[in-house]
Amino acid sequence: MSEFPEGFLWGGATAANQLEGGYKEGGRGLSIADALPGGKDRFKIVSQPDFDWTIDEAKYTYPNHEGIDFYHHYKEDIALFAEMGFKCYRFSIAWSRIFPNGDEPQPNQAGLKFYDNVIDECLANNIEPIITISHYEMPLNLAKRYGGWKNHYLIEFYENFARTVLTRYADKVKYWMTFNEINSAAHFPVMGQGLVPSNGADDKKNVFQAWHNQFVASAKAVKIAHELHKNIQVGCMILYATSYSYDANPANQLANLHHNQDFNFFCADVQVRGEYPAYTKRLLAEYGLAFDDLETTDGELALLKQYPVDYIGFSYYMSTAVETTGQNTDTVAGNLMGGVKNPFLKASDWGWQIDPTGLRIALNELYDRYQKPLFVVENGLGALDKPDKNFHVEDDYRIDYLKQHIQAMAGAVADGVDLMGYTPWGCIDLVSASTGEMSKRYGFIYVDLDDQGKGSLKRYPKKSFYWYQEVIKNNGLEK
Numbered sequence: 365m366s367e368f369p370e371g372f373l374w375g376g377a378t379a380a381n382q383l384e385g386g387y388k389e390g391g392r393g394l395s396i397a398d399a400l401p402g403g404k405d406r407f408k409i410v411s412q413p414d415f416d417w418t419i420d421e422a423k424y425t426y427p428n429h430e431g432i433d434f435y436h437h438y439k440e441d442i443a444l445f446a447e448m449g450f451k452c453y454r455f456s457i458a459w460s461r462i463f464p465n466g467d468e469p470q471p472n473q474a475g476l477k478f479y480d481n482v483i484d485e486c487l488a489n490n491i492e493p494i495i496t497i498s499h500y501e502m503p504l505n506l507a508k509r510y511g512g513w514k515n516h517y518l519i520e521f522y523e524n525f526a527r528t529v530l531t532r533y534a535d536k537v538k539y540w541m542t543f544n545e546i547n548s549a550a551h552f553p554v555m556g557q558g559l560v561p562s563n564g565a566d567d568k569k570n571v572f573q574a575w576h577n578q579f580v581a582s583a584k585a586v587k588i589a590h591e592l593h594k595n596i597q598v599g600c601m602i603l604y605a606t607s608y609s610y611d612a613n614p615a616n617q618l619a620n621l622h623h624n625q626d627f628n629f630f631c632a633d634v635q636v637r638g639e640y641p642a643y644t645k646r647l648l649a650e651y652g653l654a655f656d657d658l659e660t661t662d663g664e665l666a667l668l669k670q671y672p673v674d675y676i677g678f679s680y681y682m683s684t685a686v687e688t689t690g691q692n693t694d695t696v697a698g699n700l701m702g703g704v705k706n707p708f709l710k711a712s713d714w715g716w717q718i719d720p721t722g723l724r725i726a727l728n729e730l731y732d733r734y735q736k737p738l739f740v741v742e743n744g745l746g747a748l749d750k751p752d753k754n755f756h757v758e759d760d761y762r763i764d765y766l767k768q769h770i771q772a773m774a775g776a777v778a779d780g781v782d783l784m785g786y787t788p789w790g791c792i793d794l795v796s797a798s799t800g801e802m803s804k805r806y807g808f809i810y811v812d813l814d815d816q817g818k819g820s821l822k823r824y825p826k827k828s829f830y831w832y833q834e835v836i837k838n839n840g841l842e843k
């Protein structure tokens with residue numbers, strides 16, 4: 365018998381801005397992701413005080429513009445997902461395809477038509493579509509003209525967007541998520557909140573205000589969804605990186621407690637429990653702020669309480685370690701999350717510390733805290749794949765990573781955790797979010813495309829494709 369419940373949602377996950385391409389087709393407007401240069405320095409460039417979202421093709425490359433051209437290949441790609449046996453496919457809707465500038469009252473019909481087709485194609489292949497309403501992009505106009513999510517108007521624009529897509533797909537799509545990795549703004553507010561230094565990213569008050577506006581917008585989406593269809597379930601989506609105290613030093617233990625509250629739990633606490641946690645006071649005080657410094661209304665706070673999310677979606681790639689005494693300063697190169705090096709773990713080529721046991725811990729911690737169903741909506745290994753002359757990739761390292769994480773999930777299910785499903789990230793190779801590279805690949809399907817945008821765009825199943833097919837067929841790993 366499988367360790368996983370019947371109907372467990374095995375599948376894969378992607379995001380519009382990282383795979384669709386067609387960035388100017390079908391009336392789509394520009395999004396903030398279109399203005400992020402490709403390459404390892406992506407975050408350094410957007411952190412410069414003079415970065416103002418200008419797209420400078422003479423100076424930079426923009427791999428997101430073409431993505432892997434899912435816009436024209438979606439049928440072929442969904443057929444490959446079906447061949448693997450996917451029960452579900454998590455993808456996001458590009459806001460700027462539906463509202464090109466974000467602030468128009470009426471949606472762009474061509475944009476909606478594209479998602480009609482994608483959803484119908486999934487359903488025709490017995491794949492349950494799972495939608496992230498906003499995944500690391502918003503119409504560029506909303507960042508440039510309104511200053512991103514710190515502006516209260518964004519709530520109204522998002523509500524219009526969410527109502528449009530929820531209403532259109534309420535009968536076809538049961539599982540939704542409101543914002544991808546909402547807590548990631550603690551480290552990089554550009555993608556989730558549209559904040560860069562030139563529009564206020566360096567002032568933490570803006571980040572907290574943006575979060576508040578997003579919490580309200582998320583609660584509104586839950587309200588709309590529940591009113592539309594009693595079966596719809598709307599989740600939050602957080603970036604969870606299990607965090608350890610570096611050692612038994614109480615100072616490190618306390619720092620780790622605070623790190624967990626501030627990073628892993630803060631957003632979920634509000635979205636799941638419907639109210640700001642008590643430690644909000646300490647957290648804001650660390651930036652010289654008080655709750656009254658934020659613009660909030662009683663009506664908004666009541667809305668948060670009334671419309672919490674139904675489940676918790678989260679990504680899990682790695683763990684971190686916290687050390688506050690300054691005695692261990694050895695950090696992991698490339699890891700944007702910060703933290704010190706954990707001597708018990710190995711890291712990926714990009715410095716992400718690989719820790720399957722951390723996933724079992726995460727599942728237990730989250731379930732103990734919230735007692736709501738959990739969904740691992742991202743997990744995977746970004747690696748440099750080396751295809752042979754027939755474009756076949758023997759990605760045993762990926763199989764090994766995924767296998768260990770599936771074992772950890774099975775352990776958590778045996779512990780009593782209510783786990784809904786598993787959608788490994790980038791089930792087909794796509795553009796990396798943190799570095800804008802094609803060469804950081806996660807997929808079961810190799811796409812012939814390089815960092816310079818060269819390649820045939822042909823798709824080739826990797827060894828892991830056939831391995832995952834078996835996992836799904838067996839509803840878990842073979843004993």
Ligand code: BG6
Binds near residue numbers: 799
């Ligand atoms: C998550 C994001 O942070 O991790 C995805 O939700 C992202 O958009 C994924 O692609 C992997 O990160 P990266 O930087 O390796 O693409």
